[in-house]
Amino acid sequence: MSSEALQAWWHWAQAIIPAPERESGLRELKQFLSAFTQLSPLDITLRRFPPQIHLKLPLAELQERWQRRWQERVPLQYLIGVAHWHDLALFVTPSVLIPRPETEELLEVVAATVPPWQQQGHWLDLGTGSGAIAIGLARLFAAVLVHAVDCSPEAFEVAQMNIQKYALGDRVRCYVGSWFDPLTHLQGQVQGIVSNPPYIPTSLVATLQPEVQYHEPPLALDGGADGLQAIRQIVATAPDYLQPQGWLFIELMATQGEAVAALTMATQAYERVEIRRDLSGHDRFLVAQRV
Ligand SMILES: C[S@@+](CC[C@H](N)C(=O)[O-])C[C@H]1O[C@@H](n2cnc3c(N)ncnc32)[C@H](O)[C@@H]1O
Structure with a gap:
């Protein structure tokens, strides 16, 4: 031209x-x-x-x-097929959520919290989407093996492509299935779990900006009636997988901090439960350590 x-x-x-x-x-x-x-x-x-x-x-x-x-208000990232996130240029399609800046902060919270002796072994990324967290984790902690799970086979394909792009095929394993279902072989062995699950209450999905509500996958957004369906399930099952003193990090919606802290403490499976704020000052991350 x-x-x-x-x-x-x-x-x-x-x-x-x-x-x-x-x-x-x-x-x-x-x-x-x-x-x-x-x-x-x-x-x-x-x-x-x-x-x-x-x-x-x-x-x-x-x-x-x-x-x-x-x-049609299609997000730019889907039109060009790339999302810049952290220091990565990730391949994205409309089958995966466009990774967000808050999730970069989630990784920073992980980096600032986990002591060196736990920066190894098995780590999980539940609801991996594009593979952003899994790839970020593997690059952050050089000695971990990350198991990345998503129930969407299309998301699995995208995550695999990104894992190959960053030559992490031997350090990040990808599975299709619901949350812990494909990981039963890892019960009691996991050092840390990181997840950005769907957490938007169903009734709020229709109020999101058109780029999100019409183009991002509903499976990545809709967290059920109160938005806590996935979080509840992950918090309840994680203790079966974590080693003593293993870590659970979950991203949540600004208004969910109190409820998520309460439901996590109610399990009596965690010795430390904190809600951390994001850079905008909103409750955003659950940090919990297994007893
Ligand atoms: C909010 S997106 C997060 C994607 C990516 N981790 C990120 O931070 O950009 C949530 C992801 O969870 C996946 N998901 C939803 N329900 C699931 C389930 N029952 N088991 C596994 N993954 C699920 C969705 O397909 C989606 O990829």
């Missing part, structure tokens, strides 16, 4: 960004164009276009995808 044709496309593409979203939309447009050309977002900002630009997709396809961003 010629530089002139790209300029013309750029004008069309920026004109269809809704006015209230112009600033963020322009940022997204740079990422979008950069994903399908050899141009960096900086090249695009400076309009530093070489005479000929190689497009990785036909122009008509590019045009259609960019229209879907605004007409």
Whole structure:
């Protein structure tokens, strides 16, 4: 494609960004164009276009995808097939949740909490989606073997691709199944469990922004009537899998801190139960240590 044709496309593409979203939309447009050309977002900002630009997709396809961003509110990450999370560029499809910044913080909480002697052995990522937590954990603790589970076979495929991308095939094992079901061979042997389960109450799913409610997988969002269905199940079963003093880290919704602390303490299986806040000051993470 010629530089002139790209300029013309750029004008069309920026004109269809809704006015209230112009600033963020322009940022997204740079990422979008950069994903399908050899141009960096900086090249695009400076309009530093070489005479000929190689497009990785036909122009008509590019045009259609960019229209879907605004007409159907498809998230940018699904249109370009990549989500930047932590220091990773993860392959994503609409079968997996787009990994969120709060979940980067979850990994930071894990890093700041677990003493060196427990940074080894078997660790679990329950509800792995794109594989973000599992890959993050394996890169954080060099001596762990991570077992990543998801009940969605499509998510399993995406996680596998990301695990291969980061050459972690020998340190992250992936399973299809519900929570602990594929892991019975690990009972009593696990050093730590990390999970970002679905935790949005069913009635709130329809109030989420269109990008989320219409395009992200319901299985990744809907946590049942009170949002705690998955959390309850994980908290109740984790003690069967954890070694004494093993760790449980779960991401939750800002309003769930008290309820999650209460249901965790009620099991009497944990000696330490804390709710930690995220950077915005909201209750966000359960940290519990098995007796
Ligand atoms: C909120 S998403 C988290 C994805 C990823 N860990 C992340 O943080 O980006 C929850 C994940 O749990 C999975 N999931 C839902 N119910 C499950 C179940 N019963 N067993 C295993 N995984 C489940 C969904 O398919 C989804 O991938």
